[in-house]
Amino acid sequence: MDTQSTLAMEGLPQKPEKPLDSDCCGNGCVPCVLDIYAEELAIWERECARIKSGGTSHSVGQEEEENGEYESPALSSSEYHQYQITAVIPETHDTWRFTCRLGPDQSLGLLPGQHVVIRGYVEGKPITRQYTPVSDVRLKGAFHLLIKVYRDGRMSQVVRTCQVGDGLEIRGPFGCLQYTPNQYSRVLMLAAGTGVAPMAQLIQAMLTNEDEEGRVRLLYACRTYHDILMKSEIAEWRQFWNFSATFLLSQEPPTETPSGQYQYGEEIVHGKINKTLLEKELGKNVSGTRVLVCGTRSFDSDMLQILDVCNFPKDHIFKF
Ligand SMILES: Cc1cc2nc3c(=O)[nH]c(=O)nc-3n(C[C@H](O)[C@H](O)[C@H](O)COP(=O)(O)OP(=O)(O)OC[C@H]3O[C@@H](n4cnc5c(N)ncnc54)[C@H](O)[C@@H]3O)c2cc1C
Known part of the structure; x- marks a missing residue:
């Protein structure tokens, strides 16, 4: 029996997939896809440990939603929080605008130019990709994502099926652009x-x-x-x-x-x-x-x- 089948039998989530070396562009991105993978492994290990010690496998935020107390938590870079999709609108023939709900007085907590990591599942296997919300970082109550769907894209398969009411698992913020007013003319x-x-x-x-x-x-x-x-x-x-x-x-x-x-x-x-x-x-x-x-x-x-x-x-x- 392979490792993934053993994990499934034990009720544990599947191990994140290691990116190919060629997935790294070599330009010193922060974080690099290989850094994200290392963090995904750590998150997966924590989730497995939680389940083994009697916790459940659901994402952070799901319990609150099930109890009718859903209040989207602020972003965390080390844990996934779930954000409910409230609108899905086509922007062009291959790109969709997703609106996700935040608490009424809550903003996502990004600095200009920062992005998030979204986790989706393809055949039960977790995959992650980076996305940059396009809404003003100070917007409260919601945020918007523009996501292009590629015919052969793996996360694109997940995004294509997302509907209003679904939750998106997101962590962040990431990225190191520093905006200082009047630094450049x-x-x-x-x-x-x-x-x-x-x-x-x-x-x-x-x-x-x-x-x-x-x-x-x-x-x-x-x-x-x-x-x-x-x-x-x-x-x-x-x-x-x-x-x-x-x-x-x-x-x-x-x-x-x-x-x-x-x-x-x-x-x-x-x-x-x-x-x-x-x-x-x-x-x-x-x-x-x-x-x-x-x-x-x-x-x-x-x-x-x-x-x-x-x-x-x-x-x-x-x-x-
Ligand atoms: C910091 C950062 C921010 C990003 N923000 C956004 C965002 O806001 N919205 C968004 O839609 N995407 C964004 N991306 C790209 C996104 O992370 C994924 O790479 C993209 O959605 C494709 O994922 P996939 O799993 O569907 O495709 P994959 O399975 O990774 O690739 C499938 C096919 O699509 C091609 N492909 C993948 N990405 C691109 C690309 N960018 N241009 C051309 N061809 C490509 C591949 O070569 C391959 O043939 C961002 C990437 C980074 C690094």
Whole structure:
């Protein structure tokens, strides 16, 4: 009998799956997927010990919910808490916006740019992935997640079946971006796809801080116009004096989407973020500029390479 069958017979949860070495991007992420695995093992060992000593296998928070005393607990980085889904709304053809409930006076407790880890189960086996709530970190009573569903994605299989009323097991916060108002006169954000999520938190923090004099410039790369996430929020942010955004569409020829479909004020460029464009965006004020990068692995590596070619100082770059 294999280990997992033995665990199941003893009523113990299955052991977390070790990530492949290739799952680590080697860019020094905090936390790295391998750190998350080490913590998952420790959490699993504690859960097994609790069950063996007579406790049950349910997640933290479930007991309160069963007793009708459900009050979403604050985040913990060492234990999963369960947050009830109150809305699931399609954002695009492959990305869903989940709203989760918090206590009426409770916020999630993230700092701008921080993310959480969600645990799901595929065939009884726990898997974890990182996600960045897109709601303002100060929002009370709820938080929002934007999650892209990949056809062959493992967590995507879990996310696809999530419904209103289900609970999401979440721990956190994680991430080490430090936002200090007025530290830079300009923050240039290079985002692709769901990489706009951590930028959203920081944009909200900067635009609503009356003392902030720094400007925010978002270059947002998507395949087509219909893949752009958070269009309505971006339109609202555009009302602020210190925010501007350009959408870069890599797979949509200019003729494909009639310009009449674009919303008023949207700046669209057909193509990718390349060296010429980035050089122009960076301009001469290098010392006052901070660059934030978040996208797919290939997008991140392309952006870091171009910044390097442009001699942009590495200590002014933050890659999520
Ligand atoms: C700090 C951090 C924050 C994140 N925040 C969010 C978020 O807010 N919303 C969100 O949807 N995702 C976010 N992600 C990505 C997320 O953690 C998962 O990697 C993603 O949801 C895919 O998981 P999966 O299990 O469905 O796919 P997997 O089983 O891991 O992969 C399935 C397939 O999808 C491809 N794939 C996986 N991830 C990506 C990607 N990012 N871009 C392109 N191809 C990919 C893989 O190459 C593979 O072919 C974040 C990642 C990090 C590191």
